[in-house]
Amino acid sequence: MTSLSFLPVAPWPILFLLAGLAAALIWWPAGRRERTETGGARGRRSAVVLLLLLAATRPALPGTDVRVDASSVDVYFVVDTTTSSMARDYAGSEPRLAGMRTDLKGVAAQLPGARFTVLSFDLDTTTRLPLTSDATALYAAADTLRPETSRWSRGSSVTVARTDLVAALQRGQATHPDRARLVFYLGDGEQTAETEPQPFEIPGGLVNGGAVLGYGTAAGGPMATTGNLSEGDVVDPSTGKPAISTIDEKQLAQIADQLGVPYLHRQSDDAGQAIVDAVHLTQLGSVSGAEQIELGGRTELYWVLLLAVALVGAWELGLVIASLTSLAALKRRTALGRTALGRTALGRPRLGRTRLGRPPTRRQAGAGRRPRGTPSDPSPGSTGHTQLETSSSTGGGGSA
Template sequence: MNGFTLSPALGWFGVALAMAMFALGAAVVAVHVRRRASSDETTAACVRRALLCLTVALMLLTPSVVTSTDSRAVNATDVVVAVDVTGSMAVADAHYGSDETIGRLDAAKDAVRDITALYPDASFMVLRFGATGSVDVPLTPDTHAIGTWADTLAPEATSVSSGSSLDAPLDRLLLSLKDLREERPDDAIVLYLITDGEQTSTGERRSFSTLRRYLDDGFVIGVGSTEGGRIPVVRDGVASDGSDGSDGSSDGGAQADGDGWVIDPDTGEPGVSRMDEATLGAIADEISGTYLHVDAATTMADGRSAEASRRWQVTSTVKRRERTTPVVWPLAAVVLVLAAWEAGAWIVMSRRLL
């Protein structure tokens, strides 16, 4: 619906000038009435000059037309997935929807595939983190690319591992989420952090609470078991068998033995890695999200993650906006006509005085 309104282009300064012009127009009429007997000003001249003042005052108040328009806004969902690939993710003590025991990273791969299925119209960004964190696939709606990426995931080689540090992806996540929020302010951003929660590095873990301002929802997905399992030696993403030992340093500074297991230097026995549910729950609290443990009975395709994904489906909403368009040109035309009339009257009067 269209309507008229006053929208002073010069703000309060314009309003003050308009009031002054209204006062000047009133003064022109008052002076004419008072000095009618002793002045040669005609009534037409008085009306002309008063109208000129009033028209200029209206121009300063900027008459405008208000037009309402409807625009359709698409609220998309951006899903960010970060997967732990440290050496402990090679431990085979995980379950994912069945009683079959699989490696933690294999469970993580299955979780990634289910996550992409939960958000059919979303865009995805994926990161891996071990000694450092890196964005492997920038934001894309191509779920096939995400599935291919998941197939290529492999645990970090034992020789380059310097201990599990859960905050390794924090800086990269912070920059990526900040950029996403600035580029797509209307999108919903959901984070999935998939890890066993084991922290073996000597440094204190930094809080994930700095991510909270950029997230609409978040999930920390725990893979593995609290009973734990022995950590195999990993070379170039492949767990070593008994004949392929290694002398390289491993997760947490342990050493590898000749049977292909990482040795705990404190006990001299093969090290055991256990999923740390307390740490996983703490990280979920820091991002105001939810902790989920995937096991034989729970996968990403059901439970709270599936329920939440329906909340962040792509939606289309209609927004009504009002547009204000100044309409000053008719008044400008009136001012030009009155000014020309005034100038002509002055010319005629000057010739008479000659």
């Protein structure tokens, strides 16, 4: 009989708490705009929250049983990704980072069934891969390791990763005290910070073995610029020539002594064999002899739920775009209407009114009349004829 199984990505109480907070933000929003949203919009967002909650539980159907290698070893890689990791003096003229990537994969191949984590450091420390037994994930993390941006490089310490490494080791010891913990430090030992490096001291009992792996040569090599569109090498501002990075094996040997592990200078790829051969476990025996165990297979279903989330999200995005388009069209129509109204108002004659809306004065009203005494064209029955006639009749009376 088939039945669903669950492997939640977080404890159940945390998942339900996050879902409850999301629902509260959807149905009891704080902003005025959010309070006016329709029930349909809130329903879609609630569906997204529910689907994400179900996906986080990682539901699955029983699958085919598989046999895998298992060993009680946790491997902690600490990788230098400063600008000097791009110096071209590994295996001839390859970048040092290329050698580090190769050795990460080689060690993983030599320790089947182990769990791996990757921490990289430059100006600060970053966890590139949390503890996992998935070797494919480790290979992907190795391939995607990138150095810091050379333009923003301001110097770094070779021991800056100590605090994060100690925290990771302590978590591993607390959750799986019976597992061996191996630490592999990969770098060139070049201290570029202005201050001296802090001791790379690890509390006792946290490290059961490992190695410090050094990359580079005493002659050094130029470093390619990273993180921008320009090409070429990093330039030394004091000389105007390509800057040269060299390995500091004395510093690396000191770190190895503080960790209690051997130091190896890496110059070529040997599939990690020499690295594992140099590992000497303390307190927990040998790292070899991984056994095979049978695990029940699972057919994961979370991807179906995430696909549904994507569909609902696309629906919501389409509605938002349509709303914005309608709003823009409404604004254009309103602007056009106001423009047409303004033009009509400008072309309308102002009748019976002067500026400021006052009635015209008598002087303004008579501005178009003919001044007194101005002659005009004579016409039949005009005043000019009347005056002539009157003058004649007056003269005739005088003669009499």
